[in-house]
Amino acid sequence: MIGYGAIGAIVHAVLRAGEVPGTEAAGILTRSGDSPQALDSVEALAEASDLVVEAAGHDALRAHGPAVVASGVDLLVVSVGALTDDALHDRLRGAGQGRLLLSAGALGGLDLLGAARLAGPFERVALRTTKPPAVLARPWMDERVRARLERGDERVVVFGGPAREAARAFPESVNVAATLALATVGLDALEVEVVADPDADLVEHLVTVEAAAGAYEFRIRNRPSPENPRTSAVTAYSVLRALQARHAPEVVGA
Ligand SMILES: NC(=O)C1=CN([C@@H]2O[C@H](COP(=O)(O)OP(=O)(O)OC[C@H]3O[C@@H](n4cnc5c(N)ncnc54)[C@H](OP(=O)(O)O)[C@@H]3O)[C@@H](O)[C@H]2O)C=CC1
Numbered sequence: 001m002i003g004y005g006a007i008g009a010i011v012h013a014v015l016r017a018g019e020v021p022g023t024e025a026a027g028i029l030t031r032s033g034d035s036p037q038a039l040d041s042v043e044a045l046a047e048a049s050d051l052v053v054e055a056a057g058h059d060a061l062r063a064h065g066p067a068v069v070a071s072g073v074d075l076l077v078v079s080v081g082a083l084t085d086d087a088l089h090d091r092l093r094g095a096g097q098g099r100l101l102l103s104a105g106a107l108g109g110l111d112l113l114g115a116a117r118l119a120g121p122f123e124r125v126a127l128r129t130t131k132p133p134a135v136l137a138r139p140w141m142d143e144r145v146r147a148r149l150e151r152g153d154e155r156v157v158v159f160g161g162p163a164r165e166a167a168r169a170f171p172e173s174v175n176v177a178a179t180l181a182l183a184t185v186g187l188d189a190l191e192v193e194v195v196a197d198p199d200a201d202l203v204e205h206l207v208t209v210e211a212a213a214g215a216y217e218f219r220i221r222n223r224p225s226p227e228n229p230r231t232s233a234v235t236a237y238s239v240l241r242a243l244q245a246r247h248a249p250e251v252v253g254a
């Protein structure tokens with residue numbers, strides 16, 4: 001694993017408890033080395049693993065992803081927003097024998113949208129992500145907008161634009177925009193709105209799709225992680241589901 005934060009610590013604890021048959025934790029890479037099973041290089045991690053889970057952020061994927069894939073090890077990417085950098089995405093795809101697995105993360109419905117994509121074209125795909133104001137304040141924002149977020153007493157639309165820009169503007173909070181885009185209409189065609197809402201006690205991702213196959217609306221409302229309020233707590237379990245599916249004798253929703 002790369003990362004031992006809100007996501008990584010849960011994934012590691014469940015693996016250590018032996019709850020994912022056929023899979024055990026081989027080691028953890030972080031910058032600080034502050035984790036159980038700490039390893040000190042990506043080479044040591046890849047050597048010890050059949051699959052590496054990246055749950056550490058855009059910079060971590062950029063720094064370590066290519067070495068993992070180059071050593072023939074599969075890479076399960078949680079910081080999917082880093083793939084808005086086409087050069088990095090191409091490097092990862094061409095680096096070696098390891099497969100690139102993009103985690104569904106905090107999102108759902110990608111199975112059905114993948115089927116819809118095979119059935120015919122999409123007419124429109126949109127995402128509206130809503131989180132509490134405090135977790136959406138970013139240094140690039142206009143001072144007046146930041147002041148409104150800090151006051152936290154009103155709903156503010158903080159971003160409108162394509163998924164590529166959304167995932168870059170909020171690297172720790174809107175990776176899901178890149179995931180949905182890569183699963184459907186691409187990074188420049190998916191329309192994204194990001195909303196700060198002081199009443200948002202749950203993280204909301206509203207996915208709206210019009211396609212040849214049908215019309216879909218997924219309203220996902222996730223409880224935030226107590227360790228990191230930017231992150232939906234279910235994200236760690238989304239990673240665990242993917243690990244479980246690799247060796248399970250039966251998969252529902254395959
Ligand atoms: N696809 C999705 O739905 C979602 C994606 N995410 C992505 O997952 C990432 C992790 O989320 P979360 O667990 O909540 O974050 P946390 O901040 O709780 O944890 C981050 C972990 O990564 C480590 N880390 C940070 N930078 C590096 C690096 N360059 N190399 C190695 N390790 C590093 C940190 O340790 P140390 O500081 O010691 O290095 C820490 O252990 C987010 O930044 C976001 O990009 C998050 C939520 C949902």
Ligand SMILES: O=C([O-])CC(=O)C(=O)O
Nearest residue numbers: 106173174175176231232
């Ligand atoms: O956890 C979530 O709901 C989404 C998130 O942070 C991300 O996509 O980066």
